Amino acid sequence: xxxxxxxxxxxxxxxxxxxxxxxxxxxxxxxxxxxxxxxxxxxxxxxxxxxxxxxxxxxxxxxxxxxxxxxxxxxxxxxxxxxxxxxxxxxxxxxxxxxxxxxxxxxxxxxxxxxxxxxxxxxxxxxxxxxxxxxxxxxxxxxxxxxxxxxxxxxxxxxxxxxxxxxxxxxxxxxxxxxxxxxxxxxxxxxxxxxxxxxxxxxxxxxxxxxxxxxxxxxxxxxxxxxxxxxxxxxxxxxxxxxxxxxxxxxxxxxxxxxxxxxxx
Amino acid sequence: xxxxxxxxxxxxxxxxxxxxxxxxxxxxxxxxxxxxxxxxxxxxxxxxxxxxxxxxxxxxxxxxxxxxxxxxxxxxxxxxxxxxxxxxxxxxxxxxxxxxxxxxxxxxxxxxxxxxxxxxxxxxxxxxxxxxxxxxxxxxxxxxxxxxxxxxxxxxxxxxxxxxxxxxxxxxxxxxxxxxxxxxxxxxxxxxxxxxxxxxxxxxxxxxxxxxxxxxxxxxxxxxxxxxxxxxxxxxxxxxxxxxxxxxxxxxxxxxxxxxxxxxxxxxxxxxxxxxxxxxxxxxxxxxxxxxxxxxxxxxxxxxxxxxxxxxxxxxxxxxxxxxxxxxxxxxxxxxxxxxxxxxxxxxxxxxxxxxxxxxxxxxxxxxxxxxxxxxxxxxxxxxxxxxxxxxxxxxxxxxxxxxxxxxxxxxxxxxxxxxxxxxxxxxxxxxxxxxxxxx
Numbered sequence: 001x002x003x004x005x006x007x008x009x010x011x012x013x014x015x016x017x018x019x020x021x022x023x024x025x026x027x028x029x030x031x032x033x034x035x036x037x038x039x040x041x042x043x044x045x046x047x048x049x050x051x052x053x054x055x056x057x058x059x060x061x062x063x064x065x066x067x068x069x070x071x072x073x074x075x076x077x078x079x080x081x082x083x084x085x086x087x088x089x090x091x092x093x094x095x096x097x098x099x100x101x102x103x104x105x106x107x108x109x110x111x112x113x114x115x116x117x118x119x120x121x122x123x124x125x126x127x128x129x130x131x132x133x134x135x136x137x138x139x140x141x142x143x144x145x146x147x148x149x150x151x152x153x154x155x156x157x158x159x160x161x162x163x164x165x166x167x168x169x170x171x172x173x174x175x176x177x178x179x180x181x182x183x184x185x186x187x188x189x190x191x192x193x194x195x196x197x198x199x200x201x202x203x204x205x206x207x208x209x210x211x212x213x214x215x216x217x218x219x220x221x222x223x224x225x226x227x228x229x230x231x232x233x234x235x236x237x238x239x240x241x242x243x244x245x246x247x248x249x250x251x252x253x254x255x256x257x258x259x260x261x262x263x264x265x
Numbered sequence: 266x267x268x269x270x271x272x273x274x275x276x277x278x279x280x281x282x283x284x285x286x287x288x289x290x291x292x293x294x295x296x297x298x299x300x301x302x303x304x305x306x307x308x309x310x311x312x313x314x315x316x317x318x319x320x321x322x323x324x325x326x327x328x329x330x331x332x333x334x335x336x337x338x339x340x341x342x343x344x345x346x347x348x349x350x351x352x353x354x355x356x357x358x359x360x361x362x363x364x365x366x367x368x369x370x371x372x373x374x375x376x377x378x379x380x381x382x383x384x385x386x387x388x389x390x391x392x393x394x395x396x397x398x399x400x401x402x403x404x405x406x407x408x409x410x411x412x413x414x415x416x417x418x419x420x421x422x423x424x425x426x427x428x429x430x431x432x433x434x435x436x437x438x439x440x441x442x443x444x445x446x447x448x449x450x451x452x453x454x455x456x457x458x459x460x461x462x463x464x465x466x467x468x469x470x471x472x473x474x475x476x477x478x479x480x481x482x483x484x485x486x487x488x489x490x491x492x493x494x495x496x497x498x499x500x501x502x503x504x505x506x507x508x509x510x511x512x513x514x515x516x517x518x519x520x521x522x523x524x525x526x527x528x529x530x531x532x533x534x535x536x537x538x539x540x541x542x543x544x545x546x547x548x549x550x551x552x553x554x555x556x557x558x559x560x561x562x563x564x565x566x567x568x569x570x571x572x573x574x575x576x577x578x579x580x581x582x583x584x585x586x587x588x589x590x591x592x593x594x595x596x597x598x599x600x601x602x603x604x605x606x607x608x609x610x611x612x613x614x615x616x617x618x619x620x621x622x623x624x625x626x627x628x629x630x631x632x633x634x635x636x637x638x639x640x641x642x643x644x645x646x647x648x649x650x651x652x653x654x655x656x657x658x659x660x661x662x663x664x665x666x667x668x669x670x671x672x673x674x675x676x677x678x679x680x681x682x683x684x685x686x687x688x689x690x691x692x693x694x695x696x697x698x699x700x701x702x703x704x705x
Contacts, residue, residue: 159339161335169339170342171491
């Protein structure tokens with residue numbers, strides 16, 4: 001589905017069903033250097049069970065045009081424009097990693113537009129290792145390897161993907177490599193610069209779910225719990241044997257957690 | 266800083282498998298089952314609609330087969346893989362996933378005979394034509410591309426001529442035309458080179474050969490590289506347009522770098538049914554565990570046998586890309602630095618009382634350790650004499666056109682002690698030379 005957001009063509013998948021703005025809407029927001037594809041094991045379910053889904057490619061990512069935005073806050077302000085373009089008043093936001101920070105900020109800044117929040121692999125701050133940042137800024141494939149090494153839990157390194165025959169690590173490397181020059185470096189820079197997670201968390205009024213991978217090295221469980229402690233109306237869900245790429249590594253458990261959270265009133 | 270991703274030898278043993286969560290079994294269990302119990306009707310519907318991952322029916326996927334698929338995908342550096350009952354069904358399924366009536370393939374002419382038959386005689390009945398070109402002339406690939414071309418295909422090490430395909434050059438030509446390059450990597454395996462790193466978009470194998478290595482189980486696989494933009498030119502509607510056969514799904518839009526393998530599994534495996542059996546997947550997994558070790562030995566034995574054959578007075582000629590006089594030696598050194606495989610072709614010298622056909626046949630009939638059969642890539646050394654078997658119906662002129670000679674022996678070097686192989690070949694070569702009067 002193509003939308004015009006701030007004058008730029010923006011692409012989103014709708015989970016294999018036509019987008020109906022009158023239905024409860026869920027917007028899935030991907031993490032640094034990624035795109036909409038990371039949500040393929042959650043979007044189809046919701047789209048076929050009474051929701052409208054937008055798994056969006058952020059500006060300059062995937063099949064979306066436009067230039068990168070300069071901060072997590074700017075991206076958070078872009079979300080209501082996306083909703084306007086889709087004809088949606090209020091939506092649930094599901095974000096992963098950088099996408100979780102964007103969703104958190106958006107919920108705090110635009111409470112009238114966000115009905116619920118689900119944050120996967122999140123922390124109040126996301127400092128990025130200088131070696132990773134350097135490699136990402138140079139478009140060095142080393143960055144993709146480091147991302148998939150640190151982002152995948154110990155068991156995930158062995159494989160056994162929920163979808164038969166699919167490679168989690170190689171798939172992630174190729175997904176990162178698909179993006180245009182500078183995308184990953186820009187995104188990691190935004191994560192590195194973001195400092196206000198704890199303060200923002202206190203302003204989130206909607207019902208929030210935080211999903212934590214027990215073996216997450218990029219946003220360690222303790223950091224996810226710290227953020228949860230600052231959000232007034234929050235539940236946490238710990239997924240065992242899972243690293244940072246939660247929705248890919250443990251897609252079924254992620255879907256269950258989201259179903260329970262997003263389907264409840 | 267080095268990423269701590271598992272390396273090739275470790276992936277050969279562990280890729281796609283963890284100790285069984287329920288029983289603790291260390292080896293990959295053989296899930297000898299046709300079907301899988303659904304948790305409830307919602308779960309069943311979600312699996313059928315690709316809303317969740319999982320197994321439905323073993324024609325489409327099976328846990329033991331999936332472990333093999335993930336392992337091979339990891340070894341090749343692909344985003345995913347689909348295993349099939351044989352290498353030929355893998356190739357057929359790959360073609361049928363990409364194209365239909367009216368479409369066209371540009372292929373290297375130096376291929377396994379079964380693949381030539383598929384392209385030359387079988388696919389035309391389904392409206393798919395192929396133009397064969399000289400693998401040593403990349404520009405011929407460019408010239409053969411038509412508006413309806415949908416695939417460029419070749420083997421890295423040609424069969425039986427051992428021509429080396431310049432994968433980076435042909436990949437560039439294919440990509441400039443907006444086409445994917447599919448490489449049959451059976452003869453090189455990912456141990457000797459990564460076809461995807463060289464520029465291929467899809468890789469197929471007869472896993473029956475070196476990947477399994479034991480000659481006890483048939484299997485094939487197609488690995489997806491995940492980098493090709495199927496959406497760039499509208500030539501691949503099977504991947505970029507809604508598929509009525511699967512709830513209108515648009516594979517590239519929803520699955521991105523997994524689009525090809527998802528479509529191949531959802532359509533080719535479902536509709537054509539070339540499923541690999543879990544028992545075979547288990548055997549092939551056992552084989553893959555020792556792939557790096559076996560390939561080292563295949564290559565070291567090949568080097569020693571090449572020296573022996575070159576120095577043997579009963580041998581008329583020897584061809585292998587690792588030999589400096591091979592036309593593709595320099596290219597092979599670049600693309601296959603560990604060695605250009607373990608297939609060797611050579612000619613047995615004939616004399617006044619018998620021709621090359623007789624010399625070759627006598628050699629074959631005289632070997633005692635090497636096995637005379639129609640396969641390659643076994644742990645055991647294999648030999649075949651095309652003029653008296655696979656190409657016996659051809660006269661000398663036709664054989665010459667096909668790049669074959671009457672004295673040609675195709676040797677698949679195994680893992681035996683190389684001195685035992687040399688002893689066996691010595692006595693067989695002596696008998697061949699004596700029978701044809703090449704030596705007294």
